[in-house]
Amino acid sequence: xxxxxxxxxxxxxxxxxxxxxxxxxxxxxxxxxxxxxxxxxxxxxxxxxxxxxxxxxxxxxxxxxxxxxxxxxxxxxxxxxxxxxxxxxxxxxxxxxxxxxxxxxxxxxxxxxxxxxxxxxxxxxxxxxxxxxxxxxxxxxxxxxxxxxxxxxxxxxxxxxxxxxxxxxxxxxxxxxxxxxxxxxxxxxxxxxxxxxxxxxxxxxxxxxxxxxxxxxxxxxxxxxxxxxxxxxxxxxxxxxxxxxxxxxxxxxxxxxxxxxxxxxxxxxxxxxxxxxxxxxxxxxxxxxxxxxxxxxxxxxxxxxxxxxxxxxxx
Numbered sequence: 001x002x003x004x005x006x007x008x009x010x011x012x013x014x015x016x017x018x019x020x021x022x023x024x025x026x027x028x029x030x031x032x033x034x035x036x037x038x039x040x041x042x043x044x045x046x047x048x049x050x051x052x053x054x055x056x057x058x059x060x061x062x063x064x065x066x067x068x069x070x071x072x073x074x075x076x077x078x079x080x081x082x083x084x085x086x087x088x089x090x091x092x093x094x095x096x097x098x099x100x101x102x103x104x105x106x107x108x109x110x111x112x113x114x115x116x117x118x119x120x121x122x123x124x125x126x127x128x129x130x131x132x133x134x135x136x137x138x139x140x141x142x143x144x145x146x147x148x149x150x151x152x153x154x155x156x157x158x159x160x161x162x163x164x165x166x167x168x169x170x171x172x173x174x175x176x177x178x179x180x181x182x183x184x185x186x187x188x189x190x191x192x193x194x195x196x197x198x199x200x201x202x203x204x205x206x207x208x209x210x211x212x213x214x215x216x217x218x219x220x221x222x223x224x225x226x227x228x229x230x231x232x233x234x235x236x237x238x239x240x241x242x243x244x245x246x247x248x249x250x251x252x253x254x255x256x257x258x259x260x261x262x263x264x265x266x267x268x269x270x271x272x273x274x275x276x277x278x279x280x281x282x283x284x285x286x287x288x289x290x291x292x293x294x295x296x297x298x299x300x301x302x303x304x305x306x307x308x309x310x311x312x313x314x315x
Contacts, residue, residue, distance in 0.1 A: 002030040002083035005076060006050070007096065009088050010040035018196055020155035022086045022148060023048045027158065029117045030083040035076060037061040037069055046162020048155060053164045060171050066092055067175035070099035075169050077104045082143050084122055086115070089147040090195070097147045106142025113152050113251060113272050122146075127272045149251045149272070150196045194241060197224035199254045200270070202243055204228035206259015206280060206299055209236040213303040214258055220310040226250065226270075228260045244269035258299040262287025279303065 004026040008019045019034075026032035027049050034050040036042075038061060042053050054076060060068045077085060077100060085100060087093040089111050101108035114125035122144050126135045139145075194200065201218035203211050205228065218225045227237035229244050243250055245268035255273035260266060262278070262285055270276070271290055278287045283296045295302055 003033050003080055004030040005082045005085045006032050006034050007087040008034045008036045008040055010036060013039040013041060015041050015044050017155060018088045018150040020048045021153045023050055024153050024156045025115050025148060026086055029122055035073060042162060042164050046160050047157050049158045049160045050162050051160045053162055054167045055164055056167050063180060064176050065178040066095050068171045070096045071171055071175045072169040074100045074103035077143055084144045084146060087147050089149045094147045097145045101145040104142055106145050107139030108145045109137055109139060110147040112146050112148045115146060115148060151198060151251050151253060192224045194224045194226055195248050195250055198252050199223035200226050200250050200252045201256045202226035202260060203231055203258050204260030205230040211237060213300055217303045217307045220307045228266050257287055258303060260287055261285050262290060
């Protein structure tokens with residue numbers, strides 16, 4: 001079976017859920033091999049299907065920005081001739097993917113929401129043009145380099161060998177042009193990362209600047225909190241939580257939009273969500289054209305009731 005290289009994201013050694021999703025997707029194409037820069041829980045990678053684990057531990061990968069990682073991954077592509085390369089569709093992941101595709105003269109697909117294989121042909125599904133079209137695409141040259149959105153598959157545990165192989169690559173001086181001089185640990189909110197969360201609860205102009213009900217409902221569901229552009233531009237919520245074409249693109253199992261009209265800018269960032277629920281006082285709001293379930297009402301009244309009901313059912 002042909003090898004599939006999977007770039008693993010493991011901050012502080014903890015393998016992220018999107019990385020486990022990639023290993024699951026890789027099994028549809030071939031035999032998953034994890035690529036780890038630095039430390040990671042190799043036992044977990046083996047439990048989720050990684051037959052091989054290529055570990056690159058040189059300090060250069062943490063001292064500089066993405067160029068050394070891209071160079072090393074491109075070298076692995078040249079050495080292993082994989083069926084495909086899967087990377088997380090994060091800011092760093094997509095930059096690495098672009099560099100690897102260029103170095104290996106391969107086709108690149110970003111923000112895929114599904115990857116399948118049929119008779120040796122790998123096909124991806126993407127949501128494009130602000131989410132108005134769904135496209136099936138194939139790479140026609142080289143090993144496909146594919147950046148896959150979080151929540152595109154449910155991680156499935158399948159025990160594999162998980163054989164660790166130390167890899168050393170000579171990184172060129174050209175790849176060391178941007179050195180990391182300092183880092184700051186992101187403050188923990190106690191909520192899931194927005195782009196990785198299975199449930200996202202967002203608030204918009206209808207909150208009037210008070211996200212109390214939105215946050216309480218999100219916490220009852222163990223969800224991440226998002227915000228519309230109108231909310232962040234008004235200074236009601238940090239820009240790092242903006243969902244939309246100019247913010248973060250999310251694809252959770254459940255997306256709850258509260259007091260959000262549903263302008264195309266916002267829809268582009270969330271309409272690949274599996275189930276969409278909206279709460280809005282305006283029954284003519286464009287968001288209702290998109291939803292699976294809609295509630296016409298004031299979020300200040302609806303959300304507290306929903307929060308109490310969730311808590312009650314959780315016991």
